[in-house]
Amino acid sequence: MFHYTVETAMTMDEAALKLEENLKEDQFGVLWQFDVKEKLQEKGLDFNDDFLIFEVCNPKEAKEVLAENKLMGYFLPCKIVLYTEKDKTKIGMPKPTEFVKLLNDKNLEQKAIEIENRLVTCMDKTVS
Numbered sequence: 001m002f003h004y005t006v007e008t009a010m011t012m013d014e015a016a017l018k019l020e021e022n023l024k025e026d027q028f029g030v031l032w033q034f035d036v037k038e039k040l041q042e043k044g045l046d047f048n049d050d051f052l053i054f055e056v057c058n059p060k061e062a063k064e065v066l067a068e069n070k071l072m073g074y075f076l077p078c079k080i081v082l083y084t085e086k087d088k089t090k091i092g093m094p095k096p097t098e099f100v101k102l103l104n105d106k107n108l109e110q111k112a113i114e115i116e117n118r119l120v121t122c123m124d125k126t127v128s
Contacts (some may be wrong), residue, residue: 005092008127012050015089017033031055052082075099
């Protein structure tokens with residue numbers, strides 16, 4: 001699977017707040033929170049599903065991977081999405097390990113594993 005997704009009975013607002021706290025504890029910041037529903041409705045499009053996209057970054061980690069390979073910038077910042085489906089809030093992300101495979105760089109593969117594990121932990125703490 002190219003993604004990791006968990007679900008919770010929390011509302012999207014509750015899950016978003018808790019996720020942001022967990023990310024902050026692990027030194028990831030939410031650079032941008034994009035409300036897809038709000039933006040599409042603002043543009044006159046009929047979209048009624050709650051859907052948030054968080055762009056998250058740890059500056060130290062970003063500096064390290066960019067110093068190793070500038071192409072990593074194509075995958076930054078990391079994205080985490082929140083959406084509702086069948087009365088559940090889902091939290092998911094594309095796996096950094098899947099993106100970095102495209103670069104065929106063993107050093108970056110190890111770093112991607114570490115970052116992915118940290119983000120998975122943040123997501124798991126959010127739903128537990």
